[in-house]
Amino acid sequence: MSSEKAPEPTSIKRLLRGPLPVVFLLGCHFALGYSAAWQKSMTFDEGVHLTGGMIYWSLGDFRMHPENGNWSQRLAALPVYLSGVRFAPTQDDSWDEGSPWEISDHFLFHSGNDLESMLRRGRAVIGLASVALGLVVYLWSRKLFGAYGGLISLTLYAFSPTILANGFLTTSDLLATLFFTLSVGSVWMLLHRVTPLGLAAACVALSGLMLSKSSGVLIVPIAAVLVAVRSTDSTPIEWRVRRSRQVSGLGPQLALFAGIALLEVLGVFLVIWASYGFRYSAFAPEASNEVAQFHVTWDTLYGGLPQYVIAPLQVARDHHLLPEAFLFGFGYTLYSGARPAFLDGVYRSAGSLSFFPLCFAWKTPLSMFAVLALAAAGCRFLRPRAGTGATDAPQRAWWYPLTPLVALWVLYWIIALKSGLNIGHRHILPTYPPLLILAGAAALWFRSPSVKTVDGERRKRVIPADPAPRTVAVARFMTMGALVLAAINAAWTWPNYLAYFNILSGGPDLAYRRLVDSSLDWGQDLKGLKRWLDAHPREASDHGRVYLSYFGMADPEYYGIDAEPLFGFRTRWHDDRPPPALRPGWYCLSATMLQPVYGEYTGHWNKVYEQLYQTLRRAFAVAVENGADLQTCHERAPQLSDHELTMALRSYDELRLGRLCSFLRQREPDAKIGYSLLLYRLTDADLERALLGPPGELLARPENQ
DSSP: OOOOOOOOOHHHHHTTTTHHHHHHHHHHHHHHHHHHHHTTTTOOHHHHHHHHHHHHHHOOOOOOOGGGOOHHHHHHHHHHHHHTTTOOOOOHHHHTOHHHHHHHHHHHHSSSSSSHHHHHHHHHHHHHHHHHHHHHHHHHHHHHHHHHHHHHHHHHHHTOOHHHHHSSSSHHHHHHHHHHHHHHHHEEEEEEEEOOHHHHHHHHHEEEEHTTTTGGGGGHHHHHHHHHHTTTOOEEEEEEEEEEEOSSSSSHHHHHHHHOOOOOOHHHHHHHHHHHHTTTTTGGGGOOSSSSSOOSSSHHHHHSSOOHHOOOOOHHHTOOOOOOHHHHHHHHHHTTTTOOOOEEEEEEESSOTHHHHHHHEEEEEHHHHHHHHHHHHHHHOOOOOEEOOOOOOOOOTTTTGGGGHHHHHHHHHHHHOOOHHHOOOGGGGGHHHHHHHHHHGGGGGGSOOOOOOOOOOOOOOEOOOOOOOHHHHHHHHHHHHHHHHHEEEEEEETTTTGGGOOOOTTTTGGGTTTOOOTTSSSOOOOHHHHHHHOOOOOHHHTOOOOEEESSSSSSSGGGOOOOEEOOSSOOGGGGGGGOOOSSSEEEEEEEEHHTOOOOSEEEEEEEEHHHHHHHHHHHHHHHHTTOOHHHHHHOOTTTTTTHHHHHHHHHHHHHHHHHHHHHHTTTTEEOOOOOOOEEEEEEEEEEHHTTTTSSSOOOOTTTOO
């Protein structure tokens, strides 16, 4: 008994099943992401990642930013190192103290290096890793849902603003996402088929994960879930090491899983040691003395960790079980777990359960939600079930192959929700590839409504019920429409992918009222500000000076920006001078400074800040507004030491900006640069109302108390 022979595929179908669409989509992804990165200045973390990798390659010293992975920093810096650039230690205390921001600032801006050239090389190699992840998404989806499913998943990936934003920066987020996806997939494959190549691939993937970001340890509970699910399946395990055999029965299979786990742990253990030069000390031999240290001491680290973490960490240190830098990076990740955060007008000193769900809802394109809904509907109405073939082989449930994707997505989300590290949407980046792969199930609407069986086939699929042709046609049209909209959305958003917000959140124009930090403002728009200033020279000159409060670690002067520095994250600007006098002009504020998340005085303006501000204003306002130097300011407060005077002036500078921001938050910006830099044109009357009039807001006390 047999069915009718399937018709030959048309030329269009053959084209869609071939490599050309894949190459085209990956090419579009690289072109969009890399060209967008050209338009942006150095983001906050890129400098320390690039500098850390250069130190690893040049000196074999691992003091720099160990919490963000050995491989990720090495890979970002590899093309720079191969170009002939080398790192030379600074001559000040920052090198001995392992101060990452000061070390990277010197290397990038004060050593005669070409920052733009280094960034382009580093971003290009991370971009190639993003292309590799796109290929993984395509192949996995194609295996589950066929060629059309692979193209659906790849299209959503290629045009995802989230991937385009983070996939072309010299940071560890994209690489950690790549290795998370590869690790889960390789572990799942090993639970069904054991080969030497599979064992080696899993070892590389797991090693890359552990050496890309300290959060890679989450693979342990994910792998445990995969083993538990696999143990419920009676299908034998294929063993193809030296000879082919099958392993059946729960006991033998669990023993095999234990053996595989031991091999992988030993392999990863060996790769970690090799990545640190088989040396325990984090510091190069010539630097291994009592002076060299991390930017945070071990004693400080222990002071912020629970005892159940300190004990095994100390044992590992005492017995040199793993390299010192690897252990420090893991401990520091736990030590710095909670950070101040801003969400939709609310400031918090720790995490919020709603932070990542709202990030996901606001920064994910609606086209992706639409395809996911169609994929879910396809699984509901068109999911395949086992046929009645000529074999007695056990049949798995239709959802079984989806297990690793669901496990990665669910467990990662559980950990994210419990995390207090609410500083950026990028921290849930590893949850996107599983969703994008699952979105390929929308391809179920594009296959034949029913599948006829043929005698002799080992695996058959039968559709439980054929939907109405009109329903299928509508689903197909909606899927193709959503994919087209995804492409249009990516082109329309270029080059501001980091600032992408969908219409549910009000779009990017209102983004600064929703989220800040790396979800919107990561210091990436200094180039845009320079272009704006060049295009509006008359406006800038007609309205006085330009003032800049910048959140980031790039140097505005490097990008040719002539502006008076207000209080900002680069506080070193004004350590040796009083804050500038405020005059009418253009005031440019990073969104993260307008919504003050970092600093001594965070959150909305309140009575405590107001009282301290008025005290410092009475002491220093006249001198500061007249352009006085430090000596004149010292005469106003002779009881203060030089250090106390510097700190008092810094507090005044920060509080003055805070009061100004409380005024500016009540009005819309006059211009936006990439949606992360907000410009306000202020007159004498505006400044008087902002700094001397009633505060724009006044809470009873600081929100972090």
